[in-house]
Amino acid sequence: MGIAALRKKWKTHGLLILASIIMIYPVLWWVGASVKSNAEMSSPNLFPLAPLWSNYTKGWMATPNYTFSTFYINTFHIELWSIAGSVVSCSLVAFGFARLDFPLRKVWFAVLLTTMMLPAQVTSIPQYILFHRMDWVGTYLPLIVPHFVGSAFFIFLLVQFIRGIPRELDESAKIDGCTKFGIYWRIVIPLMKPALVTVIIYTFLWTWDDFFQQLLYINSVKNYTVGLGLRLFMDSQSNTEWGQMLAMALLSIVPSMIVFFMAQKHFVEGIATTGLKG
Amino acid sequence: MEQTAVAASIKKTKRRRLTARWESPIAGYLFIAPWLIGFFALTLGPMGMSMYYSFTDYSLLGEENWVAFRNYTRIFLSDDTFVQSIKVTLLYVCISVPVKLASSLFFAIILNKKIKAISVYRTLMYIPSIVGGSLAVAILWKNIFGLNGFINYFLSWFGIKGISWISNPDTALGTLVILSAWQFGSTMIIFLAGLKQIPAELYEASSVDGANKVRQFFAVTLPMLSPVILFNLILGIINSFQMFTSAFIVTGGGPVHSTYMYALYLYEKAFAHYQMGYASALAWILMILIAIATTVNFSLSKHWVYYEAEEGGRK
Numbered sequence: 285m286g287i288a289a290l291r292k293k294w295k296t297h298g299l300l301i302l303a304s305i306i307m308i309y310p311v312l313w314w315v316g317a318s319v320k321s322n323a324e325m326s327s328p329n330l331f332p333l334a335p336l337w338s339n340y341t342k343g344w345m346a347t348p349n350y351t352f353s354t355f356y357i358n359t360f361h362i363e364l365w366s367i368a369g370s371v372v373s374c375s376l377v378a379f380g381f382a383r384l385d386f387p388l389r390k391v392w393f394a395v396l397l398t399t400m401m402l403p404a405q406v407t408s409i410p411q412y413i414l415f416h417r418m419d420w421v422g423t424y425l426p427l428i429v430p431h432f433v434g435s436a437f438f439i440f441l442l443v444q445f446i447r448g449i450p451r452e453l454d455e456s457a458k459i460d461g462c463t464k465f466g467i468y469w470r471i472v473i474p475l476m477k478p479a480l481v482t483v484i485i486y487t488f489l490w491t492w493d494d495f496f497q498q499l500l501y502i503n504s505v506k507n508y509t510v511g512l513g514l515r516l517f518m519d520s521q522s523n524t525e526w527g528q529m530l531a532m533a534l535l536s537i538v539p540s541m542i543v544f545f546m547a548q549k550h551f552v553e554g555i556a557t558t559g560l561k562g
Numbered sequence: 563m564e565q566t567a568v569a570a571s572i573k574k575t576k577r578r579r580l581t582a583r584w585e586s587p588i589a590g591y592l593f594i595a596p597w598l599i600g601f602f603a604l605t606l607g608p609m610g611m612s613m614y615y616s617f618t619d620y621s622l623l624g625e626e627n628w629v630a631f632r633n634y635t636r637i638f639l640s641d642d643t644f645v646q647s648i649k650v651t652l653l654y655v656c657i658s659v660p661v662k663l664a665s666s667l668f669f670a671i672i673l674n675k676k677i678k679a680i681s682v683y684r685t686l687m688y689i690p691s692i693v694g695g696s697l698a699v700a701i702l703w704k705n706i707f708g709l710n711g712f713i714n715y716f717l718s719w720f721g722i723k724g725i726s727w728i729s730n731p732d733t734a735l736g737t738l739v740i741l742s743a744w745q746f747g748s749t750m751i752i753f754l755a756g757l758k759q760i761p762a763e764l765y766e767a768s769s770v771d772g773a774n775k776v777r778q779f780f781a782v783t784l785p786m787l788s789p790v791i792l793f794n795l796i797l798g799i800i801n802s803f804q805m806f807t808s809a810f811i812v813t814g815g816g817p818v819h820s821t822y823m824y825a826l827y828l829y830e831k832a833f834a835h836y837q838m839g840y841a842s843a844l845a846w847i848l849m850i851l852i853a854i855a856t857t858v859n860f861s862l863s864k865h866w867v868y869y870e871a872e873e874g875g876r877k
C-alpha cells in the first residue's frame with residue numbers, strides 16, 4: 285500500500301473516530317454523571333474521583349412504596365405478551381397476504397399500507413373512549429391487545445420477506461398433503477425466523493419506549509412501567525437528586541442495549557435484506 | 563388389515579375435504595382475520611367515532627351534545643393556544659426534518675465505506691438512537707443543556723458564558739431539534755441500504771469522466787438516492803408533526819409555550835381536561851395537516867425524485 289493510500293485510510297479512520305466520539309460523548313457523560321453527587325454534576329471531569337455507587341441502590345429504592353423491581357417486572361410482563369401477540373398475528377396475516385388468494389386481497393393490502401401513514405393521535409382518543417367504556421383503563425389490556433391484531437408495518441415487512449421464499453416449497457408440501465396451515469406452520473415459519481427476530485426486536489424496543497400509551501392507560505403505581513417509574517421519580521423529589529435519576533435512567537436503557545448488541549447485525553445490515561424495497 | 567385400510571382411506575378423504583376447504587376464499591380471510599378485526603375495531607371504528615365526537619361536546623363524564631361545527635369554529639377563530647401550538651409545530655417540522663435528514667445522510671455516507679471495523683463505528687453511532695425516544699434520554703437532555711450541563715462547560719473553554727438552554731424561550735425548541743438530529747440511527751440505516759444499491763459502475767464512469775467527489779455527490783449519489791430521500795422525508799414529516807415525549811418531558815411545552823407542540827396541546831385537551839369532542843376536532847385538523855404536507859411533498863417530488871425504472875424499464 286502506498287503512502288498516499290495509507291494516509292487516506294487513516295484520514296477516514298480519524299474522521300470516523302471523531303464522529304463516533306461526538307455522538308457517544310453524551311452517553312459517556314451520562315455514565316459518569318450517574319455516579320456523581322449533585323455538587324460534582326457541573327465539574328469538568330467525566331468521572332468523579334470518588335464514584336457514588338449508592339446512587340444506584342438509593343435510586344432503586346427512591347420511589348415510595350414500590351421499588352424499581354416492581355416496575356421492571358411489570359414492563360417485562362407487558363413485553364412478553366406484546367411480543368407473543370405480534371409474532372403470532374403478524375405472521376398469520378402476512379402469510380395470508382403473501383401466499384393465499386382471496387377476493388379483495390389487493391384492496392385490503394392497500395388499506396393496510398394506508399394505515400401505516402395514519403397518525404396515532406386520530407385513533408388514540410376514540411380508542412381511549414372505547415377502552416374506557418370496556419373498563420380496560422387501568423389494566424394492561426389496552427397495551428397488549430392491539431399487538432394481537434398485528435401492526436401494519438410488521439405485516440408489510442413479513443409479506444415482503446415471504447415473497448422471497450420460493451413457492452416450489454409450498455407446492456411440494458401441498459402434493460404431500462399439507463394443509464395451508466401446515467405450509468404456514470412447517471414451511472414458512474421456520475424459514476421466516478430472521479424476519480421474525482426483527483419483529484421481536486422492534487416490538488421489544490418500541491414497547492419499552494412507548495411512554496404515551498403507558499401514560500394513558502396505567503394509573504396505579506403498583507402497575508407502573510419503568511418509564512412511568514422514572515417520571516414518578518422526577519416528580520416525587522423536591523430537590524432533585526440528579527445522580528440517582530440519571531443512574532435509574534441509565535439502568536432503564538440496559539435491556540434495550542442488551543437486545544441491540546445481541547441483534548446488532550439486524551440493525552446495521554438487516555433492513556436492507558428484509559423489506560423496504562417496494 | 564382391511565379395516566385399517568378403510569380407516570386410512572376415510573382419513574384421506576377427510577383430509578382432502580379439509581384441503582378443499584382451505585382452498586376456498588375463506589382460508590385467506592381466516593389468516594388475515596386478526597388484522598381485519600383490528601382494522602375495524604381499533605382503527606376504522608374509532609376513526610368514525612372520533613369524526614362524530616368532533617361535532618359534539620363529549621367529555622367522557624357526561625352525555626354528548628351535538629354542536630355541529632362549533633368546535634372547529636372555536637379552534638380557528640378564538641383559540642390562541644391552538645395558533646401557538648401550530649406555529650411551534652410547523653417551526654419544529656421545518657427545522658428538524660431537514661436537519662435530521664442532512665445529519666443522517668452525512669453519517670450514512672461516511673459509514674458506507676469498506677474498511678476495517680466499520681461495523682464498530684456503525685454500532686457506536688447507532689447507540690444514541692437505541693436509547694430511543696425514552697424518558698431516559700429526556701432526563702439526560704435536561705441535564706446536558708441545563709445551566710450546569712456540559713454544553714455550557716464546553717462553551718466556557720471558548721470564553722462563552724452559557725445560558726440555561728432549556729428554560730430560555732429562544733433556545734428551548736433548538737435543544738429538541740438537536741435531540742432529534744442526534745438520534746439519526748434508523749433514518750441513517752435506510753439511507754445506508756439505499757447507498758448500497760447504487761451501482762459502483764456509476765462512480766467509476768463518472769470518475770473516468772473527471773468528476774471529483776463533490777461533483778459525484780451531486781451528480782450520482784443524490785439523484786440515485788432521491789427515492790429514499792423522499793421516503794425518509796415523508797416519514798420524518800409524519801413523525802415530527804406528532805412529536806410528543808421529548809417535549810412533554812424535557813421542556814413540558816415551556817418556557818412560555820415556546821415548545822408547546824401540537825401533540826402536547828391535544829394530550830392536555832383530551833386527557834387532562836377530558837374535552838374529548840374538542841380534542842377529536844384537533845386530532846382531525848392534525849390529520850388533515852399531515853395529509854396536506856404529505857400530498858404536497860409527493861407532488862413536488864416529481865420534480866426532484868429520479869426513478870431509474872422509468873427510463874431503464876422495470877427489472
